[in-house]
Amino acid sequence: MSSRRLPETTAYVRVTGQSWQKGTIEGEVTAGNFEWQFQWRFTAEKTLILEPSQGRALIQEPLHRFL
Template sequence: MTANRLPRTTAYVRITHQSWSQGRIEGEVRANDYEWQFQWRFRQGQLKVEPSLGRALIREPLSRFLEQFDYQLEPGGDYSFTIRAKL
């Protein structure tokens, strides 16, 4: 199967809170019918995602997105990224 034929899902991220002094970014992520709340403690590299339903599907791609764009993310900002899977 080629990369062009892999299923794709767009995940939408909204940043709700950011604290550089505490090393934390919080927000919401949704993809298709799934919705999660997340808290990323970037100094420790810890990502908490709730609820548990579908968490295994979003955790790794969300972590990569946050690591790549952390300094560009702002509270109230809406962002998106593509997951190479069908959720």
């Protein structure tokens, strides 16, 4: 039985803007060859918007934990 390590990638998060009045934080995430723009609305609905959609599943859950 071989013990294979899963590949690891470090993601970098940069906040480029925030508005406490609107309840939003905006920024970008880079990981490997991917780059996403995000907007987190932390008011009552707590919505996370990530663009582009390609590779979104890789970063959505970890970004939720970070925010």
